[in-house]
Amino acid sequence: MNQPLLVTAAQKAGPRLSLAIGAIVLLLLIALPLLSLLPAGHSLQVSAYTLTLVGKILCYAIVALALDLVWGYAGLLSLGHGLFFALGGYAMGMYLMREAAGDSLPAFMTFLSWSELPWYWAGTQHFAWALCLVVLAPGLLALVFGYFAFRSRIKGVYFSIMTQALTFAGMLLFFRNETGFGGNNGFTNFRSILGFEITSQGTRAVLFLLTVALLLASLLIGWRLARSKFGRVLTALRDAENRLMFCGYDPRGFKLFVWVLSAVLCGLAGALYVPQVGIINPSEMSPTNSIEAAVWVALGGRGTLIGPLLGAGLVNGMKSWFTVAFPEFWLFFLGALFILVTLYLPKGVVGLLKKRGEQ
């Protein structure tokens, strides 16, 4: 399978080179939003397009990292992380809709000729409460689902299929207009956030920086976990759950913790994603998206911290370029990519780089 965390950690921390690269990338990420503030036409000015695109990819990268925590480290492949992502997004979206609608109801409700807000919209006009929802909605769902799933030792493919069923159910639910989340259209046409014009360069830059910060934070968390005994227990859990139990560890608690943590990270990523791309709707919950997330991780290299980030970056980068360069054929490239990676790069790009490093 893949390397134990300490080893990977060492391998990542070890070579100065990779550290240097990391630092440069970080600097670039911080510089990007600042450059975007330059006056239009300036030679160094970064277009809003680039900024939002990179911002979007960063959000995906966080999802990939979160997914890797449960898959790469605890060996639980979730095909339902899109759900948590979307829930976080919807929570933020609710706030943005309220902000846009002012005192009146959000547009889609008036069109359903509803007279007042459903109960679960209460308080969403307050940013603080929206933030709580961003954490609570995915967190609680993950807690309940995980509690039952792990209690009855569901793992492997069964777990994957169940998570898939979960997100599928979520999608159907949110498609319904009566559910009260704008149905198929979801939320769009946002105006402002905390009073700041959502389309203004400044807001964009800040949102971008926040995304970078969240990414760093989740990296740090992942890193700490990887280093801690907790991380080693997870690895043990992944490889020999029975042994671990006979050592006196209760796997359920460990699984649940990392599972919920991962879900919450996804939620936060979603919350940052929505204001940057300007729309959230049920298709974010479609099983396809979640599978793609798994592909990012696999491509980058599971069980490592940098891998998922690379994977998310690569796949999405290629996607948004292919879709313009050769609209009719990009699916071939994408498909071929998945196959080649699983066949020839079982440890993903990171594994490859390491091999290069060792040679």
Add this chain to the structure above:
Amino acid sequence: MNLWEPALPAIGPNEHHKDPAMLKALLALLLLLPLAAQAGDADFFIAAKPNEQASLLQAWAAQPDPARLALLSAMQQGRLGADDTRKLRLNNRLRGLLDNALASHQLLSDDATLRLAAARQLQKSAQPAQVAFLDRRFAGEPDAAVHAALGLALANLQLADSNPAVRLAAVRLLGETGDPMARTRLETLLDPAVETDAGVRTAAETSLAQVKRKLLIGELLGQAFSGLSLGSILLLAALGLAITFGLLGVINMAHGEMLMLGAYTTYVVQVLVQRYAPGALEFYPLLALPAAFAVSAGVGMLLERTVIRHLYGRPLETLLATWGISLILIQAIRLIFGAQNVEVANPGWLSGGLQVLPNLVLPYSRIVIIGFALCVVLLTWLLLNRTRLGLNVRAVTQNRNMAACCGVPTGRVDMLAFGLGSGIAGLGGVALSQIGNVGPDLGQSYIIDSFLVVVLGGVGQLAGSLWAAFGLGIANKLLEPQIGAVLGKILILALIILFIQKRPQGLFALKGRVID
């Protein structure tokens, strides 16, 4: 382009303005009718304005003339006569009246079955103007069945009869039918304003109760059937997966595309047959079966040899690889056949349905598919449990190394097993093409359900898949009328999740000591 109709807002009202004029025309026609040479009818009709055409048809219906039969049946085919090339433009209203007129003409025929069909038609469409004629036929009808059918057709009209005794008889008679129409007809009679005679009203009530009971039976049977039908479709969709995933442990995300390939093969076969053997078109689905099996199985085996072979024991990697494969297959089909759906027509013996009760029609296609699904399951079971190949497959899937040691050619067995699974999916595709649309995304819509069926049934358990499929199908159909399609599906998913967490190995779990 026909611009005969005045501007939009005028439609409703000026019908009524027209009425008197129409009536005059009608009277004139009625006088002319006996004299008018039959050949004349066609020209007469084509010349008339739509509204006059309508009254003409009504008139014909009220006073059938055997000689006109040919013309009417030709008109139903959209022509005016065997050798007449003039274009006949009908709209729904005219078609309805035409059917009615034709039916009353057919009552004159000597063929009892034809008369029966006609009588059935008249039960739906007969107009008050036809009472006199129907009365005559009813009196003179020799055949019992036709007689009864005519009786009902007549009864529908006699509800408006002036004589309470007649109405009473009619109401009693209608009580015998399970015809949904009868229900509404009787319901109107409950209102004293409509039906003055108390005796008739009470009779109507009792009859209504009878009718309602009959209808309820029909509905329940209908629900059960549609549940079975949905189940059989899920089963066909999932069966291949039960082998590739259930036995080989490959999370085959490209399974849906195997269905899709099967469906497209059906399309190609259809086109080829159309082109080279139009005579055999009726039976193209039968030809499509082996073809679809071959194509899907071939592709499956190719994939197994090239990609999946390298991934045994790494199920989650197979997930990613097969996902990539499915993307490629979909886009390939899209580029070859286009993104739009392709037309797969039901042959005659698969279209239409079997009228079991007045309110229960069982489509032939669905009946056939249920049977087909069960056959496929049976064959698969025999193949796996009664043949050498099946033995090998089971051996390999249970302990690859051991099987290899016993000299089982694991490589070939894997390939064949995967081919078998894919081939069965192809067969499923043929069936799906008969009830749904055939497009590049066909597979995507079935993949999740398929996995749920297999997991719910218990991995590696054919019987499990069988029960799971029908269980899901019926549950779905029982829920849908109550809480709607969407909530129904959501509820089902929730139930499955709960169920699996109680029985992680599905319905049919293997017991025994777990080896560490």
Add this chain to the structure above:
Amino acid sequence: MRTVPLPVVHPEFMLEPIIDGAGRDAIGLGQLRQPGLDVRHGTVLTLEDISVSFDGFKALNALNLYIGVGELRCIIGPNGAGKTTLMDVITGKTRPSTGKAWFGDTLDLTRMSEVEIAQSGIGRKFQKPTVFEALTVYENLELAQKTDKSVWASLRARLSGEQRDRIDEVLGTIRLEASQHRLAGLLSHGQKQFLEIGMLLMQDPQLLLLDEPVAGMTDAETAFTAELFKSLAGKHSLMVVEHDMGFVGSIADHVTVLHQGSVLAEGSLEQVQADDRVIEVYLGR
């Protein structure tokens, strides 16, 4: 015999049956305190009238077994006698359909989850050596170490001085100092056996269950293991399942023979070997 690696079964693909009662204290976030074991009557393990059946086949049949404190008991018996099932019952992996199983005088094993049993002081070594292959030898021992094993604890856990000393000590006993930073997955079969034994030592349980501990060991290693077990006996109670009669003879003061899921004979090795029913079972028919 099990030295050939099992068919490549992906850990993620292993499906396990659920065990009823696993529900209690499902999360285990809170620390499970290990109760002081009450062994007033001198028996550490009491199995009475235990029966287990898989779809009609009786793996254990009204089995009675008592193991005293500090005793070193060997269980022998032909294949299918139910030795491993017996261990499964004791460790809570399999639930007996009838019968009582007491750990000490107070703990009812049939009512405890695997984790609780392990935490209350029963350590088990599997037939096939199972260690955490993706971790180093050192980490393996660290995980096994007797300490607070709740989630929060392991998040904050730092190895204290004496814990390190303890690990080094055990590394010494199982002679793996040299390869303490190698991945456990890279060890030889025998070394894995030792590592697993070492992990048991780190757990420091009252009762050790050892399933064919010397399979795949060289004679020297076997002899050494024998010494090791002898030294453990007294401080701990051991229950060893073994086919290797030589090994059994070298350690056991007391032997139990299982046959068709129930005790056939009990006593010193000589007595047992003299027993003609036993001879019949092993040699006869």
Add this chain to the structure above:
Amino acid sequence: MKRRSLIKAFTLSASIAAMGLSWSIQAAETIKVGILHSLSGTMAISETSLKDMALMTIEQINAKGGVNGKMLEAVVVDPASNWPLFAEKSRQLLTQDKVAVVFGCWTSVSRKSVLPVFEELNGLLFYPVQYEGEEMSPNVFYTGAAPNQQAIPAVEYLMSEEGGAAKRYFLLGTDYVYPRTTNKILRAFLHSKGVADKDIEEVYTPFGHSDYQTIVANIKKFSAGGKTAVISTVNGDSNVPFYKELANQGLKATDVPVVAFSVGEEELRGIDAKPLVGHLAAWNYFESVENPVNTQFVSDWKAYAKAKNLPGADKAVTNDPMEATYVGIHMWAQAVEKAKSTDVDKVREALAGQSFKAPSGFTLTMDKTNHHLHKPVMIGEIQDDGQFNVVWETESPVRAQPWSPFIPGNDKRPDYAVKGN
């Protein structure tokens, strides 16, 4: 082994890069035109033909010497039926490729997702599909039908004698905004015509719903209560199973006519039309309308499909949204000619009152204020060859009412385009 595969991978990506470059290197003095239609994913089924139609129209315009002496250069992107991607791609078209105008979108959600982008960057979008109205952006020109140009006339027809004088109405739709709004408007309209609520049934199915047994059974039950018509806003893919079920359960058009607002020639290609004869569709254009412009239009399209050997070219058909695309592009071109520039504000000016002789046989004009086309309404009956026989049509184009008077509160809406409504 690994190594070789890698080299392969590298060469592959290299070639990709090359192709990518060759794409962007193009004729110098051109006007870039964005085409934003899904070529993959669920919506590809409907949108690919619009992309091809757009390309054909642009080719024709270039053949006639382009616009203002400049050639048009199409920039095709694939938003892959992914709504956020629509927003991203439109931003890319407007800021990176600097296109003068974008022709695209099919679903309402995709339009809603790009709308903020176009309003922010003051871009220009031509939207070619019939939709629910309730929108009027200065940056969008709607060349499809508003509800009053499609739905309401269709229902009036059903009420008329020729339509079968329906008394009860079964409103069946896929659960998203277009069907819901349309049905809301229709319900209000039916009320105004004195139809009681007990005679109106409203049912929605999820996307990609493929099992219509229960629903068809319900339709039958409902229709027993009197002359019934089904008004279907079922979305693209689900139509085939729906119609097949109708046919197999023996529900004929003479008993219960179904009038559909999203079923055109393109969709019928996927169905065996024989059992559907007599069912209706309401559009602003049918391939079967007979007039010289259309004959030219259809033959051009068939020729183009052959030349580019598009899939299924042998039975290529035209439909309403394709016509709308065609009209939209020509109108834009005319406006640019008139404005002598591609500047969005100038072009917007020039578009008001712009008129074009459309294949529908009518001269369509872009309304002076509300950014919608005046369109004729036609009702066609399905024929066994998958074509439509026009059984009714308006004498002259109808002005669009994007803010339907049947939806409360709309009376206060301005009749000219303003941002963010």
